[in-house]
Amino acid sequence: MSTYAQKKGFGATIWDYLTTVDHKKIAILYLMAGGLFFIMGGLEAVFIRIQLAVPNNDFVSAGAFNEIITMHGTTMIFLAAMPLLFAFMNAVMPLQIGARDVAFPFVNALGFWLFFFGGIFLNLSWFLGGAPDAGWTSYASLAVHSKGHGIDFYVLGLQISGLGTLIGGINFLVTIINMRAPGMTYMRMPLFTWTTFVASAMILFAFPPLTVGLTLMMFDRLFGANFFEVAMGGNTIIWEHLFWIFGHPEVYILILPAFGIFSEIFSTFSRKRLFGYSSMVFATVLIGFLGFMVWAHHMFTTGLGPVANAIFAVATMAIGVPTGIKIFNWLFTMWGGSVKFTTPMYYAFAFIPSFVMGGVTGVMVATAAADYQYHDTYFVVAHFHYVIVGGVVLALLAGTHYWWPKMFGTMLNETLGKITFWLFFIGFHLTFFIQHFLGLWGMPRRVFTYLPGQGLNAGNLISSIGAAFMSVAVLILLFNIIMTQVKNVKVGNDPWEDGRTLEWSIPSPPPFYNFKQLPLVRGLDAYWLEKMAGKKGLTPAEPIGDIHMPNSSFIPFMISLGLFIAAFGAMYHVDDKPWALPVLIIGLVITFGSMLVRSVKDDHGFHIHKEELVQEEKGAKA
Amino acid sequence: MTNQPLSSSNPRVDLEYRRRKNAEEMRYQVISFTLMIFLTFVAFGVVAIKGFTAWFVVPFILLLACVQVVFQLFYFMHMSHKGHEAPSMFLFTGVFLAMIMVWAFMTIIWW
Numbered sequence: 107m108s109t110y111a112q113k114k115g116f117g118a119t120i121w122d123y124l125t126t127v128d129h130k131k132i133a134i135l136y137l138m139a140g141g142l143f144f145i146m147g148g149l150e151a152v153f154i155r156i157q158l159a160v161p162n163n164d165f166v167s168a169g170a171f172n173e174i175i176t177m178h179g180t181t182m183i184f185l186a187a188m189p190l191l192f193a194f195m196n197a198v199m200p201l202q203i204g205a206r207d208v209a210f211p212f213v214n215a216l217g218f219w220l221f222f223f224g225g226i227f228l229n230l231s232w233f234l235g236g237a238p239d240a241g242w243t244s245y246a247s248l249a250v251h252s253k254g255h256g257i258d259f260y261v262l263g264l265q266i267s268g269l270g271t272l273i274g275g276i277n278f279l280v281t282i283i284n285m286r287a288p289g290m291t292y293m294r295m296p297l298f299t300w301t302t303f304v305a306s307a308m309i310l311f312a313f314p315p316l317t318v319g320l321t322l323m324m325f326d327r328l329f330g331a332n333f334f335e336v337a338m339g340g341n342t343i344i345w346e347h348l349f350w351i352f353g354h355p356e357v358y359i360l361i362l363p364a365f366g367i368f369s370e371i372f373s374t375f376s377r378k379r380l381f382g383y384s385s386m387v388f389a390t391v392l393i394g395f396l397g398f399m400v401w402a403h404h405m406f407t408t409g410l411g412p413v414a415n416a417i418f419a420v421a422t423m424a425i426g427v428p429t430g431i432k433i434f435n436w437l438f439t440m441w442g443g444s445v446k447f448t449t450p451m452y453y454a455f456a457f458i459p460s461f462v463m464g465g466v467t468g469v470m471v472a473t474a475a476a477d478y479q480y481h482d483t484y485f486v487v488a489h490f491h492y493v494i495v496g497g498v499v500l501a502l503l504a505g506t507h508y509w510w511p512k513m514f515g516t517m518l519n520e521t522l523g524k525i526t527f528w529l530f531f532i533g534f535h536l537t538f539f540i541q542h543f544l545g546l547w548g549m550p551r552r553v554f555t556y557l558p559g560q561g562l563n564a565g566n567l568i569s570s571i572g573a574a575f576m577s578v579a580v581l582i583l584l585f586n587i588i589m590t591q592v593k594n595v596k597v598g599n600d601p602w603e604d605g606r607t608l609e610w611s612i613p614s615p616p617p618f619y620n621f622k623q624l625p626l627v628r629g630l631d632a633y634w635l636e637k638m639a640g641k642k643g644l645t646p647a648e649p650i651g652d653i654h655m656p657n658s659s660f661i662p663f664m665i666s667l668g669l670f671i672a673a674f675g676a677m678y679h680v681d682d683k684p685w686a687l688p689v690l691i692i693g694l695v696i697t698f699g700s701m702l703v704r705s706v707k708d709d710h711g712f713h714i715h716k717e718e719l720v721q722e723e724k725g726a727k728a
Numbered sequence: 729m730t731n732q733p734l735s736s737s738n739p740r741v742d743l744e745y746r747r748r749k750n751a752e753e754m755r756y757q758v759i760s761f762t763l764m765i766f767l768t769f770v771a772f773g774v775v776a777i778k779g780f781t782a783w784f785v786v787p788f789i790l791l792l793a794c795v796q797v798v799f800q801l802f803y804f805m806h807m808s809h810k811g812h813e814a815p816s817m818f819l820f821t822g823v824f825l826a827m828i829m830v831w832a833f834m835t836i837i838w839w
Contacts, residue, residue, distance in 0.1 A: 283814050307818070311825050343837055351829055398825050402832070414836045 133197035140189035171554035179242025204287025224267025246334035275309030289627035301366030319348035364501030376443025449523030453504030464492030485545025533575025668697030
């Protein structure tokens, strides 16, 4: 216990993070890695907007432009949005259900390192002969014939990081089903926990199709198979289906936790119970379910036939209903509440109109007949950026401000936060609103340049200026983060003063065992209930006793490193490089050897003894 | 309590109740095992007996296979017991979603 508070050297801190199995530290790892990839994806976006700012621009070549748009999409979805959401899920969800960690701490660490090495592998493509260039959807008819190793980086990198996401999702499911504190029934779980639960279930069902698709693609590219090769009797459409059977649920996997973050923020800063809690839960589950029934609306122009198009169009529009339920519930939560305009609340407030605009264009593109016009134009680009930036990214920024004190024990500067918000919000609408019209005026997606005199100049320039606003906003956020951490002013349990859920009842950042005694949950918004009853904290559900904790382990890092090395071997084996096969074998030996070590070595963890906990409590009071 | 071993030192374990429960369990297992063997013979039978077309035999055997899976899950893997609600919900959701995908593939890709 005493070692916990000790100042550690730099090397020791690094080693601590490399071996940690603590969900709060893994959350910080996810936040840092996701933040890094977010910056890289953002830079790629800036390059896109510079290239398109004026007609006939030659800032980048056509080939490089294809690589940049592909990596922008892939990085933002798989390596930025997902891990940043995982950061909040890891940091907050176990605290919200009153658990001491996730169900499988070791697997949690493994999930992070798999994602991290997959992401690094994918991004190394920039330095090793060119990035993937077939779009983030990597349609087989383009991808199979792409020269160089770009697509191989995509296939192997996503396969590795996808594994990490899948086991992360399963871990969250088991945690929520099995590790809720006494009294924390399903219908008392905070909305962020509920959305984590549903999103994790969707990960469980959506990632296997991606794994299958990537495996088939890997066989086509690396081992001479012909699953997608029409001339050899394959079917290129199968990739599109497999990708979208994964890809559509994926966007709901992103947006549901975002809804959860906003639900927490709305009720906290309206200082009211979330309006229509049970209908919110119902809507979340329904969106999760319907999310699997609509994938073919991405493929209306593929030639599925009118019946299939009609079915998928109607199913898609049906999703508007539960989403509408949510929007009205958020409005009614604020209605009559005593609303406090903090930075997170700014984001939440701005999210509603922004996301509704994305939803409305969503119903427009869901109309199969009309989609023949919108398809592959900037209208679609505008639509999905409105839902993903206007929904997910605003939620991530809001969540960063909202939970920063819980994760790091310091409060981000509110003034800088609000400046960030305004710049980002204005920049976002400036960038993407005009793109609806660019699309309607006939500008196709994924073109690297356009000619002057087609009426596209002004719109594109406005769009690029908006991107500059968003870049400045992100830089100010980074500055804010650095300033806050340098000043290092520590805050108490409940720095927003209106915390409702269990995470605010414990210190910021929480001790590594989270709860000295598991709390007794007496209703929805458990901490708020106790505060209203005039109590300082939760009633404990158990006497102080020994706490069982897992040991740190370096094995997750090694398992992931092995796959990372093996991926290089698999990729260069195609070029008949003599060293490729040994590298593949060495990599797999490292992975399976590490798994073997894990299996044969008993690791029972350790106990924090009752006396130490009592001692610490006395020390804190003295 | 039903999951406590018979040798448990817990005084609240009702031995008589456990024995009855186990006997009942055993009876179900034997019955379902017999049925499964029988279904397997039927499956061999339809192939062996001349006169059935492939259009009948293939779906019929697939149907028998599904019945066998259900027996396996409920009687041998104890899914009928309490405490298996979450796993069975996830199982059925997965089966349902997989079915939709197979159905979609059969109707709009390989038509």
